[in-house]
Amino acid sequence: MSAVSSSGWLYGAIQRRRNRGLGGLYLVVAAFLILYAVLFPGILSVGGFSKFTQNWFPLALVTMAQALLMLNGGITLAIGPLVSLGAVIAATTMEGVFGVPGGIVAVAFTGLAIGAVIGAIVAHLRLPAIIVTLAGSFIITGVALILLPRPGGFIPDWLSNMLAGHTPVAFLLLVVVLLAWKAFLATPLGLGIYAAGDNPVGAFRSGVPVERAKIVAFALSGLLAALAGLFVAAQTGSGDPVIGTPFTLNSIAAAVLGGVGFLGGKGTMRGAICGSLLLSVMINVMFFLGFPPVAQYIAQGLIIVGAVAVPELLKSWRAKR
Amino acid sequence: MKTFENNPSASLRSRLFAGAAMAMGLLALSAGTASAAANCIKGDRKAPYTVGWANIYSVPTWMKQTEGTIAAEVEELKKAGLVKDLMITDAQGNAQTQIQHIQSMIDANVDAIVVIAGSSNALDRVISDACDKGIAIVNFDSLVNTDKVTAKINTDSGEWGAGAAKWLSDQLGGKGKIIVMNGPAGISVSDDRRKGAQPVLDANPDLKIITETNTEYNAAPAQEAMTSLLFANPEIDGVLSLGGAISAGSIMAFDRQGREQVPVTGENARQFLELWKEKGLKGWATMQPNWLGALSVYTAVQALEGKDVPAFIKVPLPVIDDSTIDSYLARADQFPADGYIYSDYDQALFDKLLAQK
Numbered sequence: 001m002s003a004v005s006s007s008g009w010l011y012g013a014i015q016r017r018r019n020r021g022l023g024g025l026y027l028v029v030a031a032f033l034i035l036y037a038v039l040f041p042g043i044l045s046v047g048g049f050s051k052f053t054q055n056w057f058p059l060a061l062v063t064m065a066q067a068l069l070m071l072n073g074g075i076t077l078a079i080g081p082l083v084s085l086g087a088v089i090a091a092t093t094m095e096g097v098f099g100v101p102g103g104i105v106a107v108a109f110t111g112l113a114i115g116a117v118i119g120a121i122v123a124h125l126r127l128p129a130i131i132v133t134l135a136g137s138f139i140i141t142g143v144a145l146i147l148l149p150r151p152g153g154f155i156p157d158w159l160s161n162m163l164a165g166h167t168p169v170a171f172l173l174l175v176v177v178l179l180a181w182k183a184f185l186a187t188p189l190g191l192g193i194y195a196a197g198d199n200p201v202g203a204f205r206s207g208v209p210v211e212r213a214k215i216v217a218f219a220l221s222g223l224l225a226a227l228a229g230l231f232v233a234a235q236t237g238s239g240d241p242v243i244g245t246p247f248t249l250n251s252i253a254a255a256v257l258g259g260v261g262f263l264g265g266k267g268t269m270r271g272a273i274c275g276s277l278l279l280s281v282m283i284n285v286m287f288f289l290g291f292p293p294v295a296q297y298i299a300q301g302l303i304i305v306g307a308v309a310v311p312e313l314l315k316s317w318r319a320k321r
Numbered sequence: 322m323k324t325f326e327n328n329p330s331a332s333l334r335s336r337l338f339a340g341a342a343m344a345m346g347l348l349a350l351s352a353g354t355a356s357a358a359a360n361c362i363k364g365d366r367k368a369p370y371t372v373g374w375a376n377i378y379s380v381p382t383w384m385k386q387t388e389g390t391i392a393a394e395v396e397e398l399k400k401a402g403l404v405k406d407l408m409i410t411d412a413q414g415n416a417q418t419q420i421q422h423i424q425s426m427i428d429a430n431v432d433a434i435v436v437i438a439g440s441s442n443a444l445d446r447v448i449s450d451a452c453d454k455g456i457a458i459v460n461f462d463s464l465v466n467t468d469k470v471t472a473k474i475n476t477d478s479g480e481w482g483a484g485a486a487k488w489l490s491d492q493l494g495g496k497g498k499i500i501v502m503n504g505p506a507g508i509s510v511s512d513d514r515r516k517g518a519q520p521v522l523d524a525n526p527d528l529k530i531i532t533e534t535n536t537e538y539n540a541a542p543a544q545e546a547m548t549s550l551l552f553a554n555p556e557i558d559g560v561l562s563l564g565g566a567i568s569a570g571s572i573m574a575f576d577r578q579g580r581e582q583v584p585v586t587g588e589n590a591r592q593f594l595e596l597w598k599e600k601g602l603k604g605w606a607t608m609q610p611n612w613l614g615a616l617s618v619y620t621a622v623q624a625l626e627g628k629d630v631p632a633f634i635k636v637p638l639p640v641i642d643d644s645t646i647d648s649y650l651a652r653a654d655q656f657p658a659d660g661y662i663y664s665d666y667d668q669a670l671f672d673k674l675l676a677q678k
Binding site: 003037040043048051052055058059149151153160164208232235236238239240243246280283284287288290293294296297310 | 331342376380408409410411413414415416417418420421422424425429440441442443445446466509567
């Protein structure tokens with residue numbers, strides 16, 4: 001993983017250093033994936049793999065949406081409501097004159113716009129992101145409930161079957177999103193998101209447009225959350241104005257599990273994605289191990305603490321040597 | 322009641338019954354009447370079956386008791402050789418996790434799934450996937466939209482509200498000042514019960530509603546709400562309380578203030594029933610029977626055995642009044658202090674419910 005092919009010695013060294021902190025997490029995730037494949041070999045079939053990645057996909061997207069902001073030194077509590085709103089808009093617009101493309105554009109635009117507005121308030125009024133997004137989450141929930149007071153709406157079957165059928169389309173989309181993130185990081189603005197999170201003053205003095213980077217980070221985060229909502233709508237075949245709620249906390253848990261720090265600049269997107277994968281595969285593994293629900297609550301906590309502790313223990317063990 | 326009595330004939334009865342059911346299943350198969358099979362059933366699954374119980378949230382007492390009836394029913398069916406395993410999941414209130422659990426149950430190739438839905442729409446696709454695989458799906462209490470299930474089982478919330486309002490109106494001679502205590506706002510059960518009460522209230526214009534409350538289905542918040550209402554209203558003739566342990570909170574509020582108790586409706590919460598008897602007041606209660614869970618497992622197994630089961634099983638609301646309350650309180654110690662004393666059930670009742678068309 002760490003042996004990056006080209007790009008010179010410095011790049012390789014930096015990637016190695018960034019991956020090192022994640023070694024423990026990779027081990028834990030790999031162990032769970034292997035255990036899952038042993039318990040349920042069907043995961044290795046196309047259908048099984050597709051279904052598993054479909055259940056993971058929205059969590060992976062919202063974890064990216066969260067990690068993006070945490071890397072920038074922010075946080076958002078509006079993830080869940082944005083997922084709900086994305087699902088509601090998808091389920092209410094796809095029947096309209098513009099059909100599915102219109103619905104997708106509407107969802108994407110809404111996510112971008114809401115994210116940008118929140119980002120502008122945070123950046124220019126210098127208000128804490130946690131307060132602005134908390135307030136935003138109430139407003140967005142309200143709007144979703146007005147648009148669709150109770151679960152319903154309509155998603156064409158072909159779209160549901162394409163995104164969440166028996167093919168790994170969701171997984172391929174995730175790969176595309178990750179490649180896009182990689183490409184974005186290579187641009188000055190992409191790097192600026194990291195830099196502004198790590199050391200805002202230093203970044204500003206080096207010519208990084210700190211405020212613009214923040215607004216872009218919020219807008220992209222909003223886009224990812226709303227698209228996760230679109231996927232949830234396709235997966236369930238309808239909209240539900242409160243279905244996203246648990247995603248807020250889970251996105252933070254997955255990002256932190258993946259080594260993304262609360263203070264900005266620390267962490268990697270691949271770590272966050274691994275964190276979300278662990279949260280998702282854990283549910284299935286506990287099911288196949290036949291854990292009773294009460295034990296699942298406890299095991300879940302232990303796994304999360306363990307996954308955070310293992311890398312730390314490895315680090316101190318390495319330092320002692 | 323087979324859950325709590327050590328009745329030796331119960332297992333014998335069920336064993337005899339199981340034999341009969343199996344014979345019937347064989348008959349159905351040999352006669353080739355595939356059309357008589359219930360929804361989702363393909364007839365390729367053989368006993369003993371694995372049953373999955375996909376719960377949305379296991380923490381509330383009502384859920385724990387419901388799970389208790391499911392586990393008890395599975396034990397009975399195990400003795401009859403019809404079930405070999407019960408898999409239980411708890412989605413911790415997250416509909417998305419419930420989808421993942423049901424998908425895992427499909428992956429594990431369970432034979433039947435019993436489910437209380439966390440969202441009326443979100444589970445539709447995964448449930449119809451399970452149905453396509455020939456898995457018997459029985460959905461109870463909180464229902465899904467899709468009709469691709471073997472059976473849906475529930476009571477009627479509208480009748481609940483109507484029954485409660487009717488009794489209170491009769492008690493008060495159709496005249497007086499009442500307070501309506503609802504469950505949480507925006508919850509469909511709570512809405513539906515209130516809606517069911519409305520026609521009765523409309524028909525009795527002399528029954529004046531002083532005010533309405535919305536609280537959780539627990540005693541404490543209800544007591545708090547009623548306490549402030551008592552200060553504001555010197556004259557209250559009756560309390561129309563629509564579920565949970567709300568009625569218990571109301572009675573305790575009256576008691577604390579030293580006010581004379583008035584007729585009150587409610588649910589089968591043990592707290593309420595005990596206060597009802599202790600204070601000697603006029604009461605009426607119905608219930609969402611916990612054994613809907615047991616009935617669901619039984620229905621799923623019957624369907625797998627090739628029996629035709631109704632697509633919707635409407636369970637009549639059992640009623641507790643002054644004449645029957647003693648029979649409930651006699652069994653109180655078998656139920657948790659904050660639990661629900663549900664009505665008796667047995668195989669015969671289930672068969673009767675399954676036979677209705």
